[in-house]
Amino acid sequence: MINRKNKAISRVLLILLLLTTLITYWAPGFVQAETNINDLALHAVMNQYNSYQNGAAVNGGGYTDFSSYDAYILDLAGADVDTWVYNNKSLKERVLILIDATIANPNETTTDWSGNQVYAKSTKRVSQDYLAAKTLGETEKAGQLLTIIKDRQTESGYFDNNAFSDIPAFELLGRAGDIAEINTTNAINYILDNCDNTTGAWTTSWNDFQTTAQAVRALYYLKNQPGVEEEVQITIQTAIDNGVNWMKGLQKNDGSFQDTAGFDYKITDTAEVIYTLMLLEIDPSTWVNSDKSPLDYMNDDALVLVNGTFGNIGCTTSAIDAYLKLGGCVAANTVLGVAAIPNSSVIQVNGTQQFTANAYIFNGTTEDVSNSATWSTANTGIATVNSSGLVTGVAAGNTYAIAVYEGVNGSASVTVSCTDNDAPVVQVNNKTVSIAVVGKAGNLLYSPGSVQITENDEFGLTAMSVLKATGLSWRFKTGTDGFIEDIAGETNEGMNGWCGKKNSTPFWDVPKEISVSEGDKIIFWYSMNANFNGPNWDDLLSGNIIQLPIPTIAEEKIKETLNSYKDELDRLIKDTNPKKNSNISKVLNVDKKMTLEAAKALKEELHGNKVNLTKEVGKTDAALGDEEVSLLIPENALSQTKSITVKELPDNEEPEQFGMKLGSSTYEFGPSGTTFDDSITISIKIALTEDLDIENLSPAWYDEQSKQWITIPGVIDYSTGLVVFRIDHFTKFAIIELPKATKVLTRISFQDVDDNIAWAKDAIEILAGKGIIKGTSEGIFEPQRSISRAEFVKLLITALQLEKDEYKNGLFSDVDSSNWFAASVASAYSNKYVSGYSDGTFKPENNISRNEVASIFHQIEGTANSINDANMVFHDWDSIPAWASNGVKYVYKQGLMKGYEDGTFKGINPLSRAEAAVVVYKYLNTVSKI
Incomplete structure (x- = not known):
């Protein structure tokens, strides 16, 4: 059984306030694709093709593996993914295996981070499968998936009771043109209920960029559905406008977009903006920061020139999606890959082997280009090849036959043996070695990849041969025997310059003296710190800029x-x-x-x-x-x-x-x-x-x-x-x-507040001196006792100097107007600092948890900016519930609360009276009220 809340959905009648930013609307087709958009779209598709040919997994998860959604976008671009074959299985076949697994067991559950039972395949994932099945022509499977989605929707509107899955699912259904298949009224209410009315973003627990864009699009699809009243349409449009304006405020100087915490990839958030604006008929070129629009970013900066990619598979899918929306297209006759056939051959000296070259075309066809391709061999001393692919053995050894057609190449291994069995075989020792080159700024001059070298190369089986095989320019220092002075135009300066490492060990000899073996990993990096032993290979695989340490100074x-x-x-x-x-x-x-x-x-x-x-x-x-x-x-x-x-x-x-x-x-x-x-x-x-x-x-x-x-x-x-x-x-x-002014503060001491809790002594005595906090009896404070919800609320309202509201019986079933804390509870409730439980109680005698206190302070003072760049270091971060995550970020970043010595936050732990005094005292200091 799926653990879901029963939440009553009321109709949304309150119209959100329109933000003041101007939105420019335009007619469809207004944006004209830049001349290089087609080339960029092609480049992105080629990257996906190469990723699949290099064995990238198809398991539906993460940005680094293929999912059904990636196949859907490729199909939209015109790719025939049934002809993308790796290890005798096509991308379409592997995606259909994912889809079949979903259909076979739609109600399979797992346990999430909070201990709740949830669907093993989220409805977002099922909706992606549905979109792919529908686009790939799998009508029966698509119908089964749509039934699964419809059956999951509850009266509260959600599927999974998780906005980060539910809202994307609504958007995907809208994209498929099938939003009317679900209960649209409940869907509208659910989406609007999850909007942060303060910022206009989604969700209420975390202002997430992608979810906001998807919510805006989902509401757009839902707005004009049959039965949606005009008043609700106005509310929807207001929410759309507010969400759009919130996104606009996060534009970067290069025209791109990224969430405030920096968790998302720029290209993904920028693609979300472009898709959203195009759907709303807003001209993306009018969204400008520092004279740069999202179109400028996609044209000029999305492609990482140093490694020729848009990032991982998920990022590349975002790029394709954006370029398609901007009018980009890939020509049907584009060559994706070339294969030299057979893929290996053994011939004798003076013997021959006829190779053919097949080109795999974007539209799914295969062409014999043997007579059109440009043929060569990696080592003409071992074998030669004519213009039609006929290879002739020259001397015993190993080499490759290479066919190049329209800039795409394929190769096959060639082994040449002697005609005389007693003659010695000149075996050329080919090695495949991995290499990465990191520049002065931490940028990848050569992204982690493999090259092939042979013992017949100029520098033999050495690190220098590996560097040379990358194609990067390099230069030896004049008057030295192999000391590298420059790589890719970056030249040594003083004590700063090029260093290298083999596997995990730096080498200090010249690269041409460093022998390499099959499978070795070579890294060259521009060093500005003699104590730095170089970046790690696994870190470089991300394709991100590497943060090199600031150099030591002479x-x-x-x-x-x-x-x-x-x-x-x-x-x-x-x-x-x-x-x-x-x-x-x-x-x-x-x-x-x-x-x-x-x-x-x-x-x-x-x-x-x-x-x-x-x-x-x-x-x-x-x-x-x-x-x-x-x-x-x-x-x-x-x-x-x-x-x-x-x-x-x-x-x-x-x-x-x-x-x-x-x-x-x-x-x-x-x-x-x-x-x-x-x-x-x-x-x-x-x-x-x-x-x-x-x-x-x-x-x-x-x-x-x-x-x-x-x-x-x-x-x-x-x-x-x-x-x-x-x-x-x-x-x-x-x-x-330092504080702006030193104040003379009255203190009240307690017998049990001594140097054993010196960390809280100032807070307790000063707050007591100001009448904000009191002891539990004459001269006694009980600092280690847990503080109740009632005690903390009274402490808080007193500290904030808020006027206490009259408590009206019935607000909470377990609070009476005669209770000593009733007025404080009423005031905290009316200011939206606290709320009760779903059963109508407040539970005043319950201990208040650290999570609850963190959430309260975020409600009081927190803004989106107040949690920006909050670098969470707690080992138990995954156990902090979504409703408390912003609060924990806020109190941690503002220095109000910290974790324990073991690196945990322990949010469910009760707050002690001493801890309560400290956090309130710190807060009052931050707002200069003490």
């Missing part, structure tokens, strides 16, 4: 940079009384402050870098660092040699202090507790972004005993973002943002 450069601030630091420290004003900072280059764009770019660069430095330092002066953190130790500051380390701490290990906000990462300098006979100089680079109160920044060190950040005088350079300071010992360091 000692002399560090000394030069930090010494340039010496005079300013000397004057600052001389004029500073550390007992009174240790938080004084000197600001430099205010008139040359970095631009907002530069700050944003620096922030991304710093975020991608993880500082981890080590160096042996003795009595002589020394320096170490990278572009983020650097350290200068003067001569004789240490009495003995030590291994100096600098490590950037992950977010969940950063120390906290009430009223203090971190303006940088936290860096642990070690060995911890090391003291110096002379002050050392440290620099930390920060991005001066809008969210920082720059005037209140200060360097600080963390006192492990008092659990306090101690500010230090420092110099802040507005042009570079460098914060430079001096210190005489090692601990944790960071740049902190």
Whole structure:
């Protein structure tokens, strides 16, 4: 039995407010396809063909495997997927196997991440199967699939009670022209109920880009169905407009689109926009950011030139879909593949073998192009071939016969043996080796792939032969014996330059001296960090830009940079009384402050870098660092040699202090507790972004005993973002943002709130001093006791200084107006901070969970921007329910709640009274109410 909620659907009468952005409508056919759209569509189809020929799985899952939906889009493009054959089975056959499995067991269930029983094949998946079956001419199978879909719909409108499956299913039915086959009224209500009325996006639990686009299209299909009243049509149109405007706000500078969290692929979200706008008869070229429209992105940037792909299989399907919508087409006579037949042959010296060449055409036909193809052999010393494909053996060995027709090639292996059985056989040792080449910016100059080399190549069976086989340009350094100076136009500079690794081990010899074997993996990368051992092969397979670490800096450069601030630091420290004003900072280059764009770019660069430095330092002066953190130790500051380390701490290990906000990462300098006979100089680079109160920044060190950040005088350079300071010992360091004003706060202490819970002491005593929280009896707080829903709601309403509403009996069956918490519950409910249970109760005595508290604070203050870039590090993230996910993201990003030492959030755990005080205190600090 499928576990579903019984939710009453009421008609939608409230019209959503129209957003103010102008939408330009146009007549069908207005957008003219650019001249290269046909070429791009062809390129995308060719990529899919090659992926299938290279053995990509057909299992209906993920972006990296083929699904029925991929076959559907290929069929729309005109491809005959019944002729796409790999290992004697066509793509159509494999898709039909998926479809048959769905039909055979439509009610098969599995357990999802939350423990609920759900369909093993979601209705989204079934709808994709339906679309494919219908398009591929499988009428009987299509009818069976449509019946499965119809039988799954409930009175509440949904199929799976999962908007991320249900809404795409509605859209797919609309695309198929069969939306009327289901209950359209219930479908409309369900879709509208899942819209976030604040933003106009879908869903209410997570503003998802693709789901929003699909919801807009589904509503478009549903709007004019028979029986839809005019009032409901107006509501639908308003929801469509709001959803469209929300999507428009996420356009990137290159004209593309991507969800705020960056989870989606740009090309997929951009294709969703194009399809949606074309359906709504809105001209996509009118959606412009920085003079770039989505058409510009699809024309200029969607194809990744360095590897000639649009990304994985799912991304390529999105590309084909978009190009088709923009008027692109693939010529029916396009050649997809060429095969040299037979695929292998053994001949003797002076013997011959006639090869033929077959071309596989886009429309499904096969042509003999033996006399039209251009023939060659990989090694003419082994065998030659004439213009019609006749191969003649020259000397014993192995080679390949290659046929090229209309830019597409096919090959067959040729083995030549001696005519004299006693004569020695000159066996050419062919090897297939994988290679990737990563440029200076982390871009793939050669995407991970295989090349073939032989021992007869110029450099033999070596890494240099592998590089040469890629076709990339390269150059040896003049006067050296094989030292690579340049690959693909990227030239060594100073200490930065080309490095290589074989399998997982870097090699330091010249590539022509590095022998390779069958199946080896070679990576060349442009290194700017001597401590970096190169990217991993598995990481490169994604085709994404690789984040290379920020390079370490030579000692002399560090000394030069930090010494340039010496005079300013000397004057600052001389004029500073550390007992009174240790938080004084000197600001430099205010008139040359970095631009907002530069700050944003620096922030991304710093975020991608993880500082981890080590160096042996003795009595002589020394320096170490990278572009983020650097350290200068003067001569004789240490009495003995030590291994100096600098490590950037992950977010969940950063120390906290009430009223203090971190303006940088936290860096642990070690060995911890090391003291110096002379002050050392440290620099930390920060991005001066809008969210920082720059005037209140200060360097600080963390006192492990008092659990306090101690500010230090420092110099802040507005042009570079460098914060430079001096210190005489090692601990944790960071740049902190000080409160705008120091307030004298009244405190109330409790007998059971002592140093054993020092982490909550300030919060409890200060909140108690302000009358926001109270003890449970005279002098007793019970910090470790779980806080009830009633207690927390009263604490919250008091802290927010909201006027308490009059509680009217009947709001909740288990709350009476005479209860001490009733007015607070009424106020929290009217402000939509809390809600009750489906049985009409509030359960005031139940413990409130961490998930519930997180959700409440997101309801109070959260926006789409407030959860952007929230990098969830919790090991139990998958166990957090959808309704709480935005809340957890919000409280984590805002620093209101963190996880446990084991890396979990434990959302179902009850919140203790001490934890409740801390999270409320932190929130009040963020909004400057305490």
